Amino acid sequence: MGRRPFVLVDRDGTLLEDAGYVHRIADYRPLPGAIEGLRWLQEAGFGLAVLTNQSGIGRGIFSEEDYQAFQAHFIQDLAAQEVQIEATYFCPHSPEAGCNCRKPATGLLERAQRELDIDLARSWVIGDKPEDLELARRAGCRAIYVLTGEGARRRHELDSKAITAADVLAAARLITQHSR
Ligand SMILES: [Mg+2]
Ligand SMILES: [Zn+2]
Structure with missing residues (x-):
């Protein structure tokens, strides 16, 4: 099997409601269209992976164990709805750490x-x-900016060529149109 196309999805504010440093299972809330959008992409033949900045760990707001428990809950909830996330990659560092994994670093x-x-x-x-789009630009893949989470508030920072969508389901439809 050769190389496969993937959709690399941000978590907080993109797939999940984010009141800030979300880490408690009681606060687990998928955004409207998120799971349906992932299923759509999976059925179109894309692999799915999550890439997430979790500076709450580096800032001491929650522990890596808290993150792992929340993430396991998320992955299991998706699996119960027939969406398979193949892998999750997270950056635990604070912005000041100067790591090479905090998005938009690649x-x-x-x-x-x-x-x-x-x-x-x-x-x-x-x-x-905007950091998610910058990540894509540096890595040489395409990107869709969603207006959930921080999206609407920071939209003015984008350049005019950025592709935007209301949510992950709308993004999924655009991706399958562009990939035909
Ligand atoms: Mg986000
Ligand atoms: Zn990092």
């Missing part, structure tokens, strides 16, 4: 590319922050 995406054998030229990033 460390997480490069690891995903190696481990999942991703065809970047046929792959997409979906996210609610």
Whole structure:
């Protein structure tokens, strides 16, 4: 099997409601259209992976164990709805740490590319922050900016060529149109 196209999806504000540093299972809320959009992409032949900045760990707001428990709950809930996330990559560092994995740095995406054998030229990033688009630009994949989470508030930071969608389901439809 050769390299496969993936959709590399941000988590907080893109797939999940984000009141800030979401980490408690009681606060787990998928955004409208998120799970349906992922299923649509999966059925169109894309692999799915999550890339997420989790500076709450580096800032001491929650522990890595809290993150892992929440993430496991998320992955299981998706699996129960027949959506398979093949892998999740997270950056635990604070912005001040100067790591090479906090988006828009490409460390997480490069690891995903190696481990999942991703065809970047046929792959997409979906996210609610300009940093998600910058990540895609640096890595050589395409991107869709969603207006959930921080998306609407920071839309003015985008350049005019950015592709935007209301939510992950709308993004999924655009991706399958562009990939035909
Ligand atoms: Mg986000
Ligand atoms: Zn990092």
